[in-house]
Amino acid sequence: MPRFHGQSNHAPVDIVNQLQKQYVDYLSSLFHEGVLDDQFTQLQKLQDESNPDFTVEVATLFFVDSDKLINNMAAALERSPVDFKQVDADVHQLKGSSSSIGAMRVKNLCITFRSFCETQSYEGCLICLQQVKNECAVLKDKLQNLFRMEQQIVGAGGSVPLMD
């Protein structure tokens, strides 16, 4: 950013404060709605100057992984006969990674999903698959919003508040 004489390259303090407040409110709502749990905060704590994009990197990995797993599950459920063990293995993996990033709603859906795999309920599995798919899409959208807000704060010269 160009520096002009007499001007700092930081946005006015109230703008930064405003952005920070919006950020905190937004993140709080995600916790409140159960989209995210404390594990997400744990991830943010692992970020520092040497690894400034850690949370974004992990989230990105998650979405690549979840897309792949969801496609696998869909394919497995389309086959005849359905290999429920395989579906279960994929759900188990998704449950693990969603748990690791603090995606609580996705994780809980996976738990339900697994019980349908166990009882080999085809319809139950289809419903769960759809729900997991939707939930991952919602999560992606919300996290993109969140990360964008972080960028705005940093761009305005502020620091991203850490929830505790």
Next chain:
Amino acid sequence: MDVGSAGSSSHDDPVLPLLPCRSSRGRRRRTLVRKFLLSDLSHFSPFPQMSSAAESQFHVLAVDDSLIDRKLIERLLKISSYQVTTVDSGSKALEFLGSRVNDDRSSSDSLPSVSPSDHQGVEVNLIITDYCMPGMTGYDLLKKIKESSSLRDIPVVIMSSENVPSRITRCLEEGAEEFILKPVRLADVNKLRPHMMRTKKLKGQEQEQELQEESVTHCEVRSQPPRQHELEIEQSQQDQSQQIQQHQQQKSGNNNKRKALDVEEGLSPDRTRSRYNGVATF
């Protein structure tokens, strides 16, 4: 003492009597000199991996088939100032550990060796492994490690996303130091240090005895190789994991020279040795 932060490759060298200068220019010069010395000495008989417990970092081998969890555990460990190697399977973990087993093989073969404890391989101070993995589970890996005379002293920690009491008991009974529920947190990683300190202490005592037998001039030089290892290992960690991931384990038919001490079934130790020599002696 700075044991090295995540991503950083500059270590404050606490002891290098040859160059007393402590400026950053001096540090750079020392790094160059260290590299030169090491390259020169690699032609000679390998020195034991000598360092006091205070000097070297703890090196943790993390095993998990999930990429996200590997990234997470790696970050957790690096933030706690550990050196980290990650692999995605139990068999690759054994391959990696196998670069240390060779030393025992040579002494058990009764071949003349330069020193009974010359460690060309990488030292691992703790193994942390996921329980649920395809193929070899974390439990299987734990068993193999405890069955190996050269590896059994390495503390093993199991991670699992599932809280199954019988599973936990089984692992602890088999010799695991801790059982950690996922997702793993910083507080969990903090619990690991005592296990590594305990092993380091034992090793430190052994090495101190060897030190007394050697002349002082060798001492200074010898203290360098592990630093260099750590530098290069930290930098080449990603390469290393990729290398490991590219190598497929051969099945048991291959290895009919397996001794009771060996833990890797199906691995040709010579192949392992040549594969990891480059890594170990940068």
